[in-house]
Amino acid sequence: MAAGAAAGDAVTAVTEQGLADELEWVERARQADTSAFESLYRLHVDKIYGLCLRMTGNASEAEDCTQDAFIQAWRKLAKFRGDSAFSSWLHRIAVNAVLVRMRKSRREQDRIQAVTDISPAAKTVGDSGNLEDLQKAVDELPAGARRVFVLHAVYGYSHDETSSMLGIAVGTSKAQLHRAKRLLAQQLKQNGYES
Amino acid sequence: MNENQSFDDKLMEAARALETEVAPEHDLWPNIENAIARPSRTRWNTVFAQAAAVLLLVGASSGLTYLAMNEKTPVGTLITDNTGLNYERASFGGHYTLGPGYQDARSGLRAQLEEELERLSPEARAEVEKNLNAIRAAINEINRALADEPDNVLLQELLLSTYREELSVMMKVDRVVNAAMLRTDI
Numbered sequence: 001m002a003a004g005a006a007a008g009d010a011v012t013a014v015t016e017q018g019l020a021d022e023l024e025w026v027e028r029a030r031q032a033d034t035s036a037f038e039s040l041y042r043l044h045v046d047k048i049y050g051l052c053l054r055m056t057g058n059a060s061e062a063e064d065c066t067q068d069a070f071i072q073a074w075r076k077l078a079k080f081r082g083d084s085a086f087s088s089w090l091h092r093i094a095v096n097a098v099l100v101r102m103r104k105s106r107r108e109q110d111r112i113q114a115v116t117d118i119s120p121a122a123k124t125v126g127d128s129g130n131l132e133d134l135q136k137a138v139d140e141l142p143a144g145a146r147r148v149f150v151l152h153a154v155y156g157y158s159h160d161e162t163s164s165m166l167g168i169a170v171g172t173s174k175a176q177l178h179r180a181k182r183l184l185a186q187q188l189k190q191n192g193y194e195s
Numbered sequence: 196m197n198e199n200q201s202f203d204d205k206l207m208e209a210a211r212a213l214e215t216e217v218a219p220e221h222d223l224w225p226n227i228e229n230a231i232a233r234p235s236r237t238r239w240n241t242v243f244a245q246a247a248a249v250l251l252l253v254g255a256s257s258g259l260t261y262l263a264m265n266e267k268t269p270v271g272t273l274i275t276d277n278t279g280l281n282y283e284r285a286s287f288g289g290h291y292t293l294g295p296g297y298q299d300a301r302s303g304l305r306a307q308l309e310e311e312l313e314r315l316s317p318e319a320r321a322e323v324e325k326n327l328n329a330i331r332a333a334i335n336e337i338n339r340a341l342a343d344e345p346d347n348v349l350l351q352e353l354l355l356s357t358y359r360e361e362l363s364v365m366m367k368v369d370r371v372v373n374a375a376m377l378r379t380d381i
Contacts, residue, residue, distance in 0.1 A: 038224055041223075045219065045224075046218050046219075049217055050215050053217050054213070067230070070223070070227045076314075078317045134209050154211065154215065184206055185202055185206065
Protein backbone atom coordinates (compact mmCIF):
# COMPACT_ATOMS: atom_id res chain seq x y z
CA MET A 1 0.00 0.00 0.00
CA ALA A 2 2.75 2.39 1.02
CA ALA A 3 4.73 1.37 -2.05
CA GLY A 4 1.67 1.95 -4.23
CA ALA A 5 1.14 5.38 -2.73
CA ALA A 6 4.79 6.23 -3.26
CA ALA A 7 4.58 5.07 -6.86
CA GLY A 8 1.43 7.17 -7.30
CA ASP A 9 3.19 10.22 -5.87
CA ALA A 10 6.10 9.63 -8.21
CA VAL A 11 3.77 9.41 -11.22
CA THR A 12 2.01 12.62 -10.11
CA ALA A 13 5.36 14.36 -9.68
CA VAL A 14 6.48 13.24 -13.14
CA THR A 15 3.17 14.38 -14.67
CA GLU A 16 3.39 17.76 -12.94
CA GLN A 17 6.98 18.14 -14.06
CA GLY A 18 5.90 17.27 -17.61
CA LEU A 19 3.18 19.91 -17.53
CA ALA A 20 5.58 22.49 -16.15
CA ASP A 21 8.04 21.68 -18.94
CA GLU A 22 5.28 21.94 -21.53
CA LEU A 23 4.17 25.34 -20.25
CA GLU A 24 7.74 26.56 -20.29
CA TRP A 25 8.22 25.29 -23.86
CA VAL A 26 5.01 26.99 -24.95
CA GLU A 27 6.16 30.25 -23.43
CA ARG A 28 9.59 30.02 -25.03
CA ALA A 29 8.12 28.99 -28.39
CA ARG A 30 5.96 32.11 -28.26
CA GLN A 31 9.21 34.06 -28.14
CA ALA A 32 10.16 32.35 -31.43
CA ASP A 33 12.37 29.72 -29.76
CA THR A 34 12.31 26.88 -32.30
CA SER A 35 14.15 24.45 -30.01
CA ALA A 36 11.34 24.80 -27.45
CA PHE A 37 8.83 24.21 -30.24
CA GLU A 38 10.76 21.13 -31.27
CA SER A 39 10.37 19.84 -27.71
CA LEU A 40 6.61 20.39 -28.02
CA TYR A 41 6.69 18.59 -31.36
CA ARG A 42 8.54 15.60 -29.86
CA LEU A 43 6.09 15.48 -26.97
CA HIS A 44 2.95 15.53 -29.12
CA VAL A 45 3.86 14.20 -32.54
CA ASP A 46 2.71 10.62 -31.91
CA LYS A 47 -0.68 11.77 -30.66
CA ILE A 48 -1.16 14.19 -33.53
CA TYR A 49 0.05 11.75 -36.17
CA GLY A 50 -2.18 9.05 -34.64
CA LEU A 51 -5.18 11.35 -34.89
CA CYS A 52 -4.35 12.36 -38.46
CA LEU A 53 -3.81 8.73 -39.43
CA ARG A 54 -7.15 7.67 -37.96
CA MET A 55 -8.94 10.55 -39.64
CA THR A 56 -7.37 10.21 -43.07
CA GLY A 57 -6.77 6.48 -43.17
CA ASN A 58 -3.62 7.15 -45.16
CA ALA A 59 -0.07 7.33 -43.80
CA SER A 60 1.25 9.78 -46.37
CA GLU A 61 -1.67 12.18 -45.96
CA ALA A 62 -1.40 11.81 -42.19
CA GLU A 63 2.24 12.92 -42.34
CA ASP A 64 1.30 15.94 -44.44
CA CYS A 65 -1.53 16.83 -42.08
CA THR A 66 0.75 16.45 -39.06
CA GLN A 67 3.26 18.82 -40.61
CA ASP A 68 0.52 21.30 -41.49
CA ALA A 69 -0.84 21.10 -37.95
CA PHE A 70 2.50 21.89 -36.31
CA ILE A 71 3.22 24.70 -38.77
CA GLN A 72 -0.21 26.20 -38.08
CA ALA A 73 0.34 25.76 -34.34
CA TRP A 74 3.61 27.69 -34.57
CA ARG A 75 1.89 30.52 -36.44
CA LYS A 76 -1.04 30.63 -34.04
CA LEU A 77 0.91 30.27 -30.80
CA ALA A 78 0.14 33.84 -29.77
CA LYS A 79 -3.54 32.91 -29.91
CA PHE A 80 -3.12 30.07 -27.42
CA ARG A 81 -4.35 31.54 -24.13
CA GLY A 82 -3.91 28.48 -21.98
CA ASP A 83 -7.66 28.24 -21.29
CA SER A 84 -7.53 24.61 -22.42
CA ALA A 85 -4.69 22.10 -22.40
CA PHE A 86 -2.10 22.64 -25.11
CA SER A 87 -2.78 19.10 -26.36
CA SER A 88 -6.51 19.86 -26.81
CA TRP A 89 -5.68 23.06 -28.66
CA LEU A 90 -3.26 21.15 -30.87
CA HIS A 91 -5.88 18.45 -31.51
CA ARG A 92 -8.28 21.06 -32.83
CA ILE A 93 -5.64 22.47 -35.13
CA ALA A 94 -4.84 18.97 -36.37
CA VAL A 95 -8.51 18.21 -37.09
CA ASN A 96 -8.69 21.49 -38.98
CA ALA A 97 -5.55 20.62 -40.92
CA VAL A 98 -7.06 17.26 -41.89
CA LEU A 99 -10.29 18.87 -43.06
CA VAL A 100 -8.47 21.49 -45.13
CA ARG A 101 -6.14 18.98 -46.73
CA MET A 102 -8.78 16.37 -47.39
CA ARG A 103 -10.92 18.91 -49.19
CA LYS A 104 -8.12 19.30 -51.63
CA SER A 105 -7.41 15.63 -51.91
CA ARG A 106 -8.69 13.78 -54.89
CA ARG A 107 -7.97 10.53 -53.15
CA GLU A 108 -10.63 11.35 -50.59
CA GLN A 109 -13.21 11.43 -53.37
CA ASP A 110 -11.93 8.11 -54.66
CA ARG A 111 -12.22 6.66 -51.18
CA ILE A 112 -15.82 7.80 -50.88
CA GLN A 113 -16.62 6.17 -54.20
CA ALA A 114 -14.96 2.95 -53.11
CA VAL A 115 -16.86 2.63 -49.85
CA THR A 116 -18.90 -0.34 -51.01
CA ASP A 117 -15.78 -2.19 -52.02
CA ILE A 118 -14.61 -3.11 -48.55
CA SER A 119 -12.02 -5.77 -48.09
CA PRO A 120 -12.63 -8.86 -45.91
CA ALA A 121 -11.90 -8.67 -42.19
CA ALA A 122 -11.02 -11.21 -39.50
CA LYS A 123 -13.43 -13.07 -37.29
CA THR A 124 -14.22 -11.27 -34.01
CA VAL A 125 -14.63 -7.75 -32.71
CA GLY A 126 -12.98 -6.74 -29.48
CA ASP A 127 -10.12 -9.20 -29.38
CA SER A 128 -6.89 -7.28 -29.30
CA GLY A 129 -5.52 -9.40 -32.16
CA ASN A 130 -8.25 -8.13 -34.45
CA LEU A 131 -8.08 -4.45 -33.65
CA GLU A 132 -6.03 -4.09 -36.76
CA ASP A 133 -8.96 -5.36 -38.79
CA LEU A 134 -11.28 -2.93 -37.08
CA GLN A 135 -8.83 -0.15 -37.86
CA LYS A 136 -8.78 -1.21 -41.48
CA ALA A 137 -12.56 -1.18 -41.59
CA VAL A 138 -12.62 2.27 -40.00
CA ASP A 139 -10.12 3.50 -42.57
CA GLU A 140 -12.48 2.46 -45.32
CA LEU A 141 -15.53 4.23 -43.97
CA PRO A 142 -16.83 7.23 -45.91
CA ALA A 143 -15.02 10.39 -44.83
CA GLY A 144 -17.83 12.00 -42.83
CA ALA A 145 -18.68 8.84 -40.92
CA ARG A 146 -15.01 8.03 -40.34
CA ARG A 147 -14.17 11.44 -38.87
CA VAL A 148 -17.10 11.36 -36.47
CA PHE A 149 -16.39 7.75 -35.48
CA VAL A 150 -12.71 8.49 -34.86
CA LEU A 151 -13.30 11.62 -32.78
CA HIS A 152 -16.26 10.25 -30.82
CA ALA A 153 -15.60 6.53 -30.51
CA VAL A 154 -11.81 6.37 -30.57
CA TYR A 155 -10.85 9.67 -28.94
CA GLY A 156 -13.88 9.99 -26.69
CA TYR A 157 -14.98 13.49 -27.70
CA SER A 158 -18.63 14.25 -26.99
CA HIS A 159 -21.00 14.96 -29.88
CA ASP A 160 -20.89 18.65 -28.95
CA GLU A 161 -17.11 18.68 -29.17
CA THR A 162 -17.01 16.53 -32.31
CA SER A 163 -19.54 18.67 -34.14
CA SER A 164 -17.73 21.85 -33.12
CA MET A 165 -14.38 20.50 -34.32
CA LEU A 166 -15.78 19.33 -37.63
CA GLY A 167 -18.01 22.35 -38.17
CA ILE A 168 -21.18 20.28 -38.42
CA ALA A 169 -24.45 20.15 -36.46
CA VAL A 170 -24.72 17.91 -33.39
CA GLY A 171 -27.52 16.00 -35.13
CA THR A 172 -25.27 15.38 -38.11
CA SER A 173 -22.56 14.07 -35.80
CA LYS A 174 -25.01 11.61 -34.24
CA ALA A 175 -26.32 10.57 -37.65
CA GLN A 176 -22.79 10.01 -38.96
CA LEU A 177 -21.90 7.91 -35.91
CA HIS A 178 -25.00 5.81 -36.46
CA ARG A 179 -24.05 5.40 -40.11
CA ALA A 180 -20.48 4.48 -39.20
CA LYS A 181 -21.65 1.81 -36.74
CA ARG A 182 -24.09 0.41 -39.26
CA LEU A 183 -21.47 0.22 -42.00
CA LEU A 184 -18.89 -1.29 -39.66
CA ALA A 185 -21.41 -3.84 -38.38
CA GLN A 186 -22.39 -4.79 -41.93
CA GLN A 187 -18.82 -5.07 -43.00
CA LEU A 188 -17.61 -7.01 -39.99
CA LYS A 189 -20.58 -9.36 -39.91
CA GLN A 190 -20.27 -10.08 -43.61
CA ASN A 191 -16.77 -11.19 -42.92
CA GLY A 192 -17.68 -13.59 -40.17
CA TYR A 193 -17.73 -11.48 -37.03
CA GLU A 194 -20.36 -12.57 -34.57
CA SER A 195 -22.61 -10.40 -32.48
CA MET B 196 -16.35 -10.18 -23.40
CA ASN B 197 -19.94 -10.47 -22.12
CA GLU B 198 -22.08 -12.71 -24.40
CA ASN B 199 -25.10 -10.45 -23.94
CA GLN B 200 -23.22 -7.35 -24.85
CA SER B 201 -24.58 -5.93 -28.07
CA PHE B 202 -22.45 -5.78 -31.15
CA ASP B 203 -22.71 -2.00 -30.91
CA ASP B 204 -21.19 -1.96 -27.45
CA LYS B 205 -18.46 -4.36 -28.48
CA LEU B 206 -17.68 -2.15 -31.42
CA MET B 207 -17.41 0.95 -29.25
CA GLU B 208 -15.31 -0.89 -26.71
CA ALA B 209 -12.98 -2.12 -29.45
CA ALA B 210 -12.79 1.40 -30.89
CA ARG B 211 -11.69 2.76 -27.51
CA ALA B 212 -8.93 0.15 -27.43
CA LEU B 213 -7.44 1.33 -30.73
CA GLU B 214 -4.05 2.98 -30.44
CA THR B 215 -4.31 6.75 -30.34
CA GLU B 216 -0.57 7.34 -30.43
CA VAL B 217 1.28 6.26 -33.53
CA ALA B 218 4.83 7.23 -34.42
CA PRO B 219 5.21 8.47 -37.99
CA GLU B 220 7.58 6.50 -40.19
CA HIS B 221 9.66 9.59 -40.90
CA ASP B 222 10.92 12.37 -38.68
CA LEU B 223 8.73 15.30 -39.74
CA TRP B 224 10.64 17.90 -37.74
CA PRO B 225 13.15 18.94 -40.46
CA ASN B 226 10.32 19.92 -42.83
CA ILE B 227 8.45 21.71 -40.07
CA GLU B 228 11.58 23.52 -38.97
CA ASN B 229 12.23 24.66 -42.55
CA ALA B 230 8.68 25.92 -42.90
CA ILE B 231 8.64 27.89 -39.66
CA ALA B 232 12.13 29.30 -40.16
CA ARG B 233 11.25 30.65 -43.59
CA PRO B 234 9.84 34.16 -43.41
CA SER B 235 6.28 33.95 -44.66
CA ARG B 236 5.95 35.86 -47.91
CA THR B 237 2.28 36.56 -48.22
CA ARG B 238 0.01 39.22 -49.52
CA TRP B 239 0.70 41.07 -46.27
CA ASN B 240 3.75 42.46 -47.98
CA THR B 241 1.35 44.48 -50.12
CA VAL B 242 -0.33 45.86 -47.03
CA PHE B 243 3.02 46.71 -45.49
CA ALA B 244 4.08 48.42 -48.69
CA GLN B 245 0.88 50.45 -48.66
CA ALA B 246 1.35 51.32 -45.00
CA ALA B 247 4.91 52.40 -45.77
CA ALA B 248 3.58 54.54 -48.63
CA VAL B 249 1.16 56.14 -46.19
CA LEU B 250 4.02 56.98 -43.84
CA LEU B 251 5.94 58.47 -46.75
CA LEU B 252 2.88 60.51 -47.68
CA VAL B 253 2.46 61.72 -44.10
CA GLY B 254 6.13 62.67 -43.96
CA ALA B 255 6.00 64.50 -47.27
CA SER B 256 2.80 66.29 -46.29
CA SER B 257 4.35 67.32 -42.98
CA GLY B 258 7.28 68.79 -44.87
CA LEU B 259 4.93 70.69 -47.16
CA THR B 260 3.00 71.91 -44.13
CA TYR B 261 6.20 73.16 -42.56
CA LEU B 262 7.13 74.98 -45.76
CA ALA B 263 3.64 76.40 -46.14
CA MET B 264 3.60 77.61 -42.55
CA ASN B 265 6.99 79.24 -42.93
CA GLU B 266 5.67 81.04 -45.96
CA LYS B 267 2.67 82.06 -43.86
CA THR B 268 0.17 80.70 -46.41
CA PRO B 269 -3.15 82.35 -45.67
CA VAL B 270 -6.24 80.27 -44.93
CA GLY B 271 -8.69 80.28 -47.79
CA THR B 272 -6.16 80.64 -50.58
CA LEU B 273 -7.49 80.63 -54.09
CA ILE B 274 -6.32 77.59 -55.99
CA THR B 275 -6.23 77.09 -59.73
CA ASP B 276 -6.61 73.53 -60.90
CA ASN B 277 -5.54 72.09 -64.25
CA THR B 278 -8.86 72.97 -65.86
CA GLY B 279 -8.17 76.60 -65.15
CA LEU B 280 -11.03 76.96 -62.66
CA ASN B 281 -10.45 78.94 -59.47
CA TYR B 282 -11.86 77.77 -56.18
CA GLU B 283 -11.23 78.35 -52.51
CA ARG B 284 -9.61 75.58 -50.51
CA ALA B 285 -12.11 74.04 -48.08
CA SER B 286 -11.69 75.04 -44.47
CA PHE B 287 -13.13 73.55 -41.30
CA GLY B 288 -12.97 76.91 -39.60
CA GLY B 289 -11.22 75.57 -36.52
CA HIS B 290 -14.15 73.36 -35.52
CA TYR B 291 -12.88 70.11 -36.86
CA THR B 292 -15.24 67.17 -36.61
CA LEU B 293 -15.45 63.80 -38.30
CA GLY B 294 -18.79 62.61 -39.63
CA PRO B 295 -20.80 59.94 -37.78
CA GLY B 296 -20.47 57.55 -40.73
CA TYR B 297 -16.72 57.75 -40.54
CA GLN B 298 -16.74 57.35 -36.76
CA ASP B 299 -18.98 54.28 -36.98
CA ALA B 300 -16.81 52.69 -39.65
CA ARG B 301 -13.66 53.42 -37.68
CA SER B 302 -15.06 52.08 -34.40
CA GLY B 303 -16.33 48.95 -36.11
CA LEU B 304 -13.04 48.30 -37.87
CA ARG B 305 -11.00 48.94 -34.73
CA ALA B 306 -13.15 46.46 -32.81
CA GLN B 307 -12.65 43.82 -35.50
CA LEU B 308 -9.00 44.61 -35.93
CA GLU B 309 -7.85 42.99 -32.68
CA GLU B 310 -9.62 39.76 -33.53
CA GLU B 311 -8.32 39.77 -37.08
CA LEU B 312 -4.76 40.50 -36.03
CA GLU B 313 -4.86 37.39 -33.86
CA ARG B 314 -5.26 35.30 -36.97
CA LEU B 315 -1.94 36.49 -38.29
CA SER B 316 1.45 35.08 -37.50
CA PRO B 317 3.20 36.95 -34.65
CA GLU B 318 5.62 38.57 -37.13
CA ALA B 319 2.90 39.74 -39.52
CA ARG B 320 0.80 41.07 -36.66
CA ALA B 321 3.76 42.97 -35.23
CA GLU B 322 4.37 44.56 -38.64
CA VAL B 323 0.76 45.66 -39.09
CA GLU B 324 0.60 47.02 -35.54
CA LYS B 325 3.88 48.85 -36.02
CA ASN B 326 2.60 50.56 -39.14
CA LEU B 327 -0.80 51.40 -37.66
CA ASN B 328 0.92 52.79 -34.57
CA ALA B 329 3.08 54.99 -36.78
CA ILE B 330 -0.01 56.32 -38.55
CA ARG B 331 -1.71 56.96 -35.21
CA ALA B 332 1.38 58.69 -33.88
CA ALA B 333 1.23 60.95 -36.95
CA ILE B 334 -2.46 61.65 -36.21
CA ASN B 335 -1.57 62.63 -32.65
CA GLU B 336 1.22 64.91 -33.87
CA ILE B 337 -1.07 66.67 -36.31
CA ASN B 338 -3.77 67.01 -33.66
CA ARG B 339 -1.26 68.65 -31.32
CA ALA B 340 -0.22 71.06 -34.07
CA LEU B 341 -3.90 71.80 -34.76
CA ALA B 342 -4.44 72.62 -31.09
CA ASP B 343 -1.96 75.49 -31.57
CA GLU B 344 -3.29 76.49 -34.97
CA PRO B 345 -6.90 75.38 -35.25
CA ASP B 346 -7.49 77.31 -38.48
CA ASN B 347 -4.55 75.87 -40.39
CA VAL B 348 -6.19 74.36 -43.45
CA LEU B 349 -3.18 72.33 -44.51
CA LEU B 350 -2.99 70.69 -41.12
CA GLN B 351 -6.72 69.95 -41.22
CA GLU B 352 -6.44 68.35 -44.63
CA LEU B 353 -3.41 66.41 -43.60
CA LEU B 354 -5.28 65.12 -40.56
CA LEU B 355 -8.23 64.09 -42.69
CA SER B 356 -6.06 62.31 -45.19
CA THR B 357 -4.16 60.49 -42.42
CA TYR B 358 -7.42 59.38 -40.81
CA ARG B 359 -8.55 58.13 -44.21
CA GLU B 360 -5.32 56.20 -44.64
CA GLU B 361 -5.75 54.59 -41.22
CA LEU B 362 -9.27 53.58 -42.21
CA SER B 363 -8.02 52.26 -45.51
CA VAL B 364 -5.31 50.11 -43.88
CA MET B 365 -7.81 48.69 -41.38
CA MET B 366 -10.23 47.87 -44.21
CA LYS B 367 -7.45 46.12 -46.10
CA VAL B 368 -6.61 44.04 -43.02
CA ASP B 369 -10.28 43.13 -42.77
CA ARG B 370 -10.52 42.16 -46.45
CA VAL B 371 -7.27 40.20 -46.56
CA VAL B 372 -7.93 38.26 -43.34
CA ASN B 373 -11.45 37.37 -44.42
CA ALA B 374 -10.23 36.31 -47.85
CA ALA B 375 -7.58 34.11 -46.21
CA MET B 376 -10.15 32.62 -43.83
CA LEU B 377 -12.39 31.68 -46.72
CA ARG B 378 -9.61 29.68 -48.20
CA THR B 379 -8.09 27.99 -45.20
CA ASP B 380 -10.45 28.11 -42.23
CA ILE B 381 -13.32 25.78 -41.45
